[in-house]
Amino acid sequence: MLKEFQTTTSKEQEIVDITDKIKKIVRDSGVEQGLCLIYVPHATAGIIINENYDPLVCADIINKLEELIPSSGDYEHNKIDNNAHAHIKASLIGPSEVIPIANGELQLGRWQGCGFLELDGPKDRRVIVMVLEDN
Ligand code: ZN
Numbered sequence: 001m002l003k004e005f006q007t008t009t010s011k012e013q014e015i016v017d018i019t020d021k022i023k024k025i026v027r028d029s030g031v032e033q034g035l036c037l038i039y040v041p042h043a044t045a046g047i048i049i050n051e052n053y054d055p056l057v058c059a060d061i062i063n064k065l066e067e068l069i070p071s072s073g074d075y076e077h078n079k080i081d082n083n084a085h086a087h088i089k090a091s092l093i094g095p096s097e098v099i100p101i102a103n104g105e106l107q108l109g110r111w112q113g114c115g116f117l118e119l120d121g122p123k124d125r126r127v128i129v130m131v132l133e134d135n
Contacts, residue, residue: 012071
């Protein structure tokens, strides 16, 4: 089953918690055992599975990425599109994650959630979710 939803970001760089949306798609699919693929078709965004309980974890991820790959660095791509840092960060994080489904539930750990990582916002973004049944 293939589903898609939009996420609207409000900052240049932020992590939006999309866990509830993904859980609903999995529940609605009726799949008891399988895989859930979460994918963003964007070159300056990513998908992260990590803690969503303390929002400061998201702040730390954004801040550390910024420290490693500063927005204002000297990049070739900035000559045509002033967002090279966002492409590099997105390459490191990756555009997708796969989560096992068992007993109809995403097998996320107690402190894990699904995050949409915006790196060149604010923008309207697409999130594609595929639920595959293991049979
Ligand atoms: Zn670009």
